[in-house]
Amino acid sequence: MLRVVIIGSGNVAQHLAKAFVRSGRATLVQVYARHPEKLAHLLPEEKITTSLDTVAEADMYIIAVSDDAIADVSSQLPFEGRLVVHTSGSVSLEQLDGKNRRGVFYPLQTFSKNKDVDFKKVPLCLESEHEKDYAVLAELAKSLSDTVHKIGSEQRKALHVAAVFVSNFSNHMYALGSSICEENDIPFSILNQLIMETADKVNTLSPAQAQTGPAIRHDGKTIEKHLDFLKDGNRKEIYKVLTQSIQNTNG
Known part of the structure; x- marks a missing residue:
């Protein structure tokens, strides 16, 4: 199974975390959060980190933070050559730091804190810098949703x-x-x-x-x-x- 790390603790990050835990077809290794108390009701303490320096090794890192913070967070990641994606609908793939392989994992849905979402029905829009990485993105997306689309940045x-x-x-x-x-x-x-x-x-x-x-x-x-x-x-x-x-x- 693919190993995933989520970076963020907002609505999108929390809904993704719940979806991965439920799917059984991908492993949520860890979630990074500046405010770990936001995730205490979802995950055991050992799966939450407050430092990017202690982020675990994974097949994919999903940055689920505000649009304005994506570039900064991606530049702070303490590794190179790994697959890093963001979840934004309006930020280009190129906004991610080029030291890692870049991609987009955009769930087309409105997320509210206290409203549960059936990810099987959520369209997932994917983009990757390298064709070989698209297969990884698609495998992960299909573990959550029945609707997966290849969508470019302008689209x-x-x-x-x-x-x-x-x-x-x-x-x-x-x-x-x-x-x-x-x-x-x-x-x-x-x-x-x-x-x-x-x-x-x-x-x-x-x-x-x-x-x-x-x-x-x-x-x-x-x-x-x-x-x-x-x-x-x-x-x-x-x-x-x-x-x-x-x-x-x-x-």
Whole structure:
């Protein structure tokens, strides 16, 4: 089995650690963490190190830290010639220090601290500097997920932007909708089935085909009523921008 070291203790690092422990097809040798207390509930003390100088030998080192810290952490690794990958959607492979063999192990998923994730369903996007290392990356990825893709740096950048639109921005729309419900004494849960149905449509229709609502119908009277109702300037502007975008996109 492949031996893996994870460097980091945030959401992605913790979810990966749990996934490797559960998989049974790869060995999580060790996790490096500046704050070991974050991992105390996941791993025994002997599997956690707080010093990069004591990082164990492994087949692959996965850097799962903030994007801004990837280059610095990779430069601090006290070894050369080993396979080192990062998990970022927006950082190029070249940001890793060239003293080691470089790669990317990007899980396309949103990770929250207290929400468990089934890694079998998480697309894993892989990139490697050397072709022989891709086979190692793919073997490790397939030990966790049923969906593995070879994705280059520019493609991954595009994918990350797309993911922000479909996940982060969509969730912000939920937050705005939740605020409107709360302000008008309506339980947000009443919208749950609508949210689920909208999300489920992309399994059978393209997003363009699934689009509904007053914007695509060019229902000016309803749009004006909504804008009159919205007193908050930020919400009003977002409504206008999205309405215009829907109309532009759909002719």
